[in-house]
Amino acid sequence: xxSFSSLLLLLLLxxxxxxxxxxxxxxxxxxxxxxxxxxSGKNQNPKIPFETHYFPQNLDHxxxxxxxxKIFNQKYLINKQYWHKGAPIFVYTxxxxxxxxxxxxxxxxxxxxxQFHALLVFIEHxxxxxxxxxxxxxYKSAETLGYLNSQQALADFAVLIRNxxxxxxxxxxxxxxxxxxxxxxxxxxxxxxxxxxxxxxLASSAPILQFDDITPWSSFYDAVSDDFKEASLNCYxxxxxxxxxxxxxxxxNEGLSDLSRNFRACKQVxxxxxxxxxxxxxxxxxxxxxxxxxxxxxxxxxxxxxxEMCKIIDRSSPRATKxxxxxxxxxxxxxxxxxxxxxKLEGESDDHGxxxxxxxxxxxxxxxxxxxxxxxxPPSSFNYKQNADDCMTKFGVRPRPHWITTEFGGMNIKQVxxxxxxxxxxxxxxxxPWSRGSVVENISDSIVALVAEKGAHHTDLRTATRGDPxxxxxxxxxxVEIIRKWISDYYLDMEQG
Numbered sequence: 501x502x503s504f505s506s507l508l509l510l511l512l513l514x515x516x517x518x519x520x521x522x523x524x525x526x527x528x529x530x531x532x533x534x535x536x537x538x539x540s541g542k543n544q545n546p547k548i549p550f551e552t553h554y555f556p557q558n559l560d561h562x563x564x565x566x567x568x569x570k571i572f573n574q575k576y577l578i579n580k581q582y583w584h585k586g587a588p589i590f591v592y593t594x595x596x597x598x599x600x601x602x603x604x605x606x607x608x609x610x611x612x613x614x615q616f617h618a619l620l621v622f623i624e625h626x627x628x629x630x631x632x633x634x635x636x637x638x639y640k641s642a643e644t645l646g647y648l649n650s651q652q653a654l655a656d657f658a659v660l661i662r663n664x665x666x667x668x669x670x671x672x673x674x675x676x677x678x679x680x681x682x683x684x685x686x687x688x689x690x691x692x693x694x695x696x697x698x699x700x701x702l703a704s705s706a707p708i709l710q711f712d713d714i715t716p717w718s719s720f721y722d723a724v725s726d727d728f729k730e731a732s733l734n735c736y737x738x739x740x741x742x743x744x745x746x747x748x749x750x751x752x753n754e755g756l757s758d759l760s761r762n763f764r765a766c767k768q769v770x771x772x773x774x775x776x777x778x779x780x781x782x783x784x785x786x787x788x789x790x791x792x793x794x795x796x797x798x799x800x801x802x803x804x805x806x807x808e809m810c811k812i813i814d815r816s817s818p819r820a821t822k823x824x825x826x827x828x829x830x831x832x833x834x835x836x837x838x839x840x841x842x843x844k845l846e847g848e849s850d851d852h853g854x855x856x857x858x859x860x861x862x863x864x865x866x867x868x869x870x871x872x873x874x875x876x877x878p879p880s881s882f883n884y885k886q887n888a889d890d891c892m893t894k895f896g897v898r899p900r901p902h903w904i905t906t907e908f909g910g911m912n913i914k915q916v917x918x919x920x921x922x923x924x925x926x927x928x929x930x931x932x933p934w935s936r937g938s939v940v941e942n943i944s945d946s947i948v949a950l951v952a953e954k955g956a957h958h959t960d961l962r963t964a965t966r967g968d969p970x971x972x973x974x975x976x977x978x979x980v981e982i983i984r985k986w987i988s989d990y991y992l993d994m995e996q997g
Contacts, residue, residue: 546604607963680958700923710937719936735810782830862891929955
């Protein structure tokens with residue numbers, strides 16, 4: 501989901517514009533973070549059991565001007581190993597990055613495909629990965645980026661799915677869409693906007709309620725802090741106190757040199773904000789990916805990494821500074837594998853084509869967030885005008901902060917969706933800070949919330965392992981049961997005409 505010091509993308513996932521009187525604080529978005537996916541020289545091209553295809557996609561689905569008919573190649577991945585004509589098609593609605601990376605980290609679909617004889621399709625989101633309508637000039641200006649938004653992406657999915665079913669001579673195959681984080685938001689919205697195309701949606705860790713004032717603005721960072729406080733009150737207090745120590749470093753001449761040395765920076769750090777962002781990212785993303793088993797999603801991390809971070813802090817010498825203890829804990833996120841000799845606190849490049857999220861954050865994905873006094877992070881506020889001014893400077897456009905709720909809804913969601921919506925699973929783990937902006941209560945008999953107290957960011961979409969706890973096995977089993985009913989009902993309706 502640009503460097504941290506510019507307007508570090510929010511998630512997600514879904515921008516979180518955060519403003520202080522000093523340097524801007526990091527912002528995050530559902531799913532992935534730019535700096536978490538920087539080039540590491542490892543696993544650049546994950547091996548996945550999919551064939552790669554490209555679909556000739558229209559630039560603009562909503563106008564009929566000559567320019568709208570421009571064609572770009574949209575990448576999608578397909579696995580036909582278990583499929584036969586007429587069987588279900590499971591479609592992953594791509595997030596803000598390379599589709600290969602999402603396919604490699606969504607093993608749930610591969611796990612369940614055999615029992616459904618399902619065709620698997622992963623569609624890359626326009627303007628990300630290889631699916632750039634204007635090639636290397638796609639991010640050139642607002643003139644090109646103007647075609648990057650969620651509505652165009654949903655239409656892309658619908659057109660591609662319809663064409664694929666036609667080419668396979670399997671128009672009657674039921675389609676179920678899946679997605680995690682921003683992709684989960686798209687999956688839910690796709691079911692609502694294109695119910696004639698998809699019979700159901702599994703939306704995992706999808707914060708569709710993180711807009712306007714539906715969810716308290718402090719909820720995200722309060723949730724991150726609660727994760728650490730639950731693991732260890734001392735850990736929470738040490739991290740909370742480390743920011744003042746970091747800020748004090750800038751007040752003396754050799755402060756940045758000492759900071760660079762103590763943080764084992766590969767190059768001289770030019771601002772304390774770089775170290776702040778480095779720490780901030782580690783704590784936020786460790787809370788998000790606080791998985792019950794060892795994983796290699798954002799980074800290679802042990803099971804329940806928040807607990808492991810807090811063990812590092814709790815076992816450290818009481819004579820050590822809070823900042824040094826916070827650094828040692830954060831190092832777990834960046835160097836659990838013990839392969840890093842130094843840390844790149846500044847100047848990393850984007851390896852997954854994520855710069856488009858800056859644009860989305862400055863147009864439609866406006867998710868206000870603040871840091872409260874109860875958080876372990878420094879307090880901060882959000883200002884719509886300042887956010888709009890920053891976006892105007894960067895892109896020459898101002899955000900439409902209420903567009904998502906106008907286009908897709910969100911206000912009074914239970915009363916609204918129970919009247920016309922159906923067949924959506926909202927799955928969440930309460931360890932994930934994005935769960936605070938997600939649907940965590942049943943809306944109707946067919947729009948259900950599956951909530952795992954110990955779950956993290958779309959834990960359910962990950963590949964099953966022998967070490968999975970019972971609650972995760974049960975959550976996935978329930979999802980399969982619900983999806984099976986959708987498909988059975990569909991075939992029954994087809995037979996009865």
